[in-house]
Amino acid sequence: MTFFQIFSIDDFYQFEEQIFQLDKACFSDGVWDLDQWSKLFKHYHLNILVAQHKEKPVGFIVFSNIDKEVEILKIGVEKTSRNLSIGQQLIEKMIELLKKKKTRVIFLEVRSDNQSAVKLYSKCFFELVSRRKNYYRNPDCDALIYRLEI
Numbered sequence: 001m002t003f004f005q006i007f008s009i010d011d012f013y014q015f016e017e018q019i020f021q022l023d024k025a026c027f028s029d030g031v032w033d034l035d036q037w038s039k040l041f042k043h044y045h046l047n048i049l050v051a052q053h054k055e056k057p058v059g060f061i062v063f064s065n066i067d068k069e070v071e072i073l074k075i076g077v078e079k080t081s082r083n084l085s086i087g088q089q090l091i092e093k094m095i096e097l098l099k100k101k102k103t104r105v106i107f108l109e110v111r112s113d114n115q116s117a118v119k120l121y122s123k124c125f126f127e128l129v130s131r132r133k134n135y136y137r138n139p140d141c142d143a144l145i146y147r148l149e150i
């Protein structure tokens with residue numbers, strides 16, 4: 001597995017097509033368009049870490065890095081590559097990179113019915129810190145807030 005990072009909208013343009021394809025391959029809804037990516041890069045110090053296998057992008061993690069705090073906004077692994085620990089490797093690689101910076105804590109929010117994501121965050125030692133009852137609709141479910149100190 002190899003990894004590369006995208007730090008700015010200018011970098012993003014270079015890999016635009018690959019990111020769109022990857023986003024579509026990972027999420028049945030909630031795929032972001034160029035306008036959304038641009039706004040996120042502008043306002044949230046966005047980072048994208050992409051995992052590649054044999055030079056093909058297979059997964060990505062998107063996180064915002066503001067001072068000492070990081071929020072994971074999205075993590076996805078394409079369907080045919082799931083349950084091979086690529087999600088775990090993405091999180092571990094992100095942590096390795098963040099440890100070289102000022103980051104001390106990572107947050108994320110996830111649907112309580114997303115079993116594979118909940119499993120992934122638990123095995124990466126994230127701690128459940130809060131639950132927002134019925135935060136999500138269609139189908140209704142809670143939002144879980146996880147936190148990891150690094």
Ligand SMILES: CC(C)(COP(=O)(O)OP(=O)(O)OC[C@H]1O[C@@H](n2cnc3c(N)ncnc32)[C@H](O)[C@@H]1OP(=O)(O)O)[C@@H](O)C(=O)NCCC(=O)NCCS
Binds near residue numbers: 075078087088115
């Ligand atoms: C969540 C996601 C990124 C995980 O990626 P991944 O590469 O499969 O992750 P890993 O292989 O490291 O770990 C997944 C774990 O979930 C487990 N799992 C998978 N399906 C599961 C299910 N239905 N119930 C319980 N556990 C499940 C796997 O067994 C594995 O745990 P293990 O290593 O102890 O066996 C991937 O499933 C995905 O892209 N999902 C769609 C996008 C998404 O929902 N993203 C999260 C919110 S932004």
